[in-house]
Amino acid sequence: MSPILHSVSCPVCDGDVPKRLGLAETSEKTRDLGIDGVHVVRCFRCGLFYADPMPAWTVADLAALYDHDYYPAMTAWWENIRARVNPVRRLGALQHYCGSSISRFLEVGCGPGYALKEALRRGWQAYGQDVSPVASSVGASLGIDVFIGPLEQGPYADSSFDAVYLDSVIEHLPTPVAFLRELWRLLKPGGCAYIVCPNADSLASVFMEFWARLRSSDRSARICPLRPPYHVVGFGPHAMRWAAERAGFAVVQILVDKDYQTRRFSQRLMASRPPGLRAGLKQAGWTVVYWLGERAGRGMNLEAILRKPNTGGRSCCTSDFSR
Numbered sequence: 298m299s300p301i302l303h304s305v306s307c308p309v310c311d312g313d314v315p316k317r318l319g320l321a322e323t324s325e326k327t328r329d330l331g332i333d334g335v336h337v338v339r340c341f342r343c344g345l346f347y348a349d350p351m352p353a354w355t356v357a358d359l360a361a362l363y364d365h366d367y368y369p370a371m372t373a374w375w376e377n378i379r380a381r382v383n384p385v386r387r388l389g390a391l392q393h394y395c396g397s398s399i400s401r402f403l404e405v406g407c408g409p410g411y412a413l414k415e416a417l418r419r420g421w422q423a424y425g426q427d428v429s430p431v432a433s434s435v436g437a438s439l440g441i442d443v444f445i446g447p448l449e450q451g452p453y454a455d456s457s458f459d460a461v462y463l464d465s466v467i468e469h470l471p472t473p474v475a476f477l478r479e480l481w482r483l484l485k486p487g488g489c490a491y492i493v494c495p496n497a498d499s500l501a502s503v504f505m506e507f508w509a510r511l512r513s514s515d516r517s518a519r520i521c522p523l524r525p526p527y528h529v530v531g532f533g534p535h536a537m538r539w540a541a542e543r544a545g546f547a548v549v550q551i552l553v554d555k556d557y558q559t560r561r562f563s564q565r566l567m568a569s570r571p572p573g574l575r576a577g578l579k580q581a582g583w584t585v586v587y588w589l590g591e592r593a594g595r596g597m598n599l600e601a602i603l604r605k606p607n608t609g610g611r612s613c614c615t616s617d618f619s620r
């Protein structure tokens with residue numbers, strides 16, 4: 298594994314006056330590779346958080362990073378949210394905004410294939426893509442085509458799909474606008490993209506950063522580009538809107554706080570007994586932070602529904618992944 302590190306201007310707005318927040322936290326894998334000195338920065342113009350210099354992984358690196366170990370064990374309650382509740386709600390919203398016309402559906406970064414199963418249940422013609430070889434068995438078990446490799450190398454022609462869906466994907470990509478342009482190319486006019494990612498402007502993220510400063514750490518707690526989950530960019534609602542419109546999409550809706558984070562962490566607290574007083578107080582404190590964030594509209598989850606204009610949209614079919 299040998300990532301190339303290269304300096305970048307803001308991957309969303311090309312701004313070049315970032316605020317430096319601190320060094321990125323490293324993992325055992327990245328320490329073994331001698332990778333350090335990557336900073337987490339925030340763009341003054343669009344609000345995007347990103348890694349600078351930016352690690353660029355090869356296809357083989359990606360397969361190694363997102364192997365079986367990457368997918369965490371989940372409680373039964375959380376598995377139900379990921380596998381059933383969220384796909385039903387989100388694909389229902391896709392159906393609503395696309396009208397009754399969804400025939401061909403693509404899940405990008407399909408992983409365990411939760412949305413693919415819901416798409417099949419709805420009678421849609423479903424396709425999947427992922428860089429992780431874990432997803433190949435998902436395709437076989439569902440009897441559908443899953444392409445393993447980067448999306449831009451996939452076999453899909455222009456205007457192939459009525460709807461595309463991705464959960465926890467765009468924050469891993471060093472060139473998110475080029476990626477969105479690729480989604481634009483794949484969608485039929487009037488088609489919709491449903492994008493789910495962490496909200497980098499969440500109250501919990503602010504507290505994590507504040508906590509790091511209290512400990513006089515030179516590390517930033519944000520996005521974590523050099524340790525799992527390897528997020529190299531972080532979107533809040535403003536940066537997401539900027540990126541979507543730059544790629545030629547019309548923003549239908551941007552939602553936060555629909556992923557039950559407070560209950561998720563409360564469950565973890567209950568499941569970890571006996572946690573000890575110190576660990577219990579820490580978990581309880583974070584649960585309060587998550588709860589406050591959700592009440593303030595600054596929860597951990599961001600969902601964007603974007604539409605490719607029927608007519609009059611500017612051409613965005615050049616997906617330059619070199620930057």
Ligand SMILES: [Zn+2]
Binds near residue numbers: 307340341
């Ligand atoms: Zn920017």
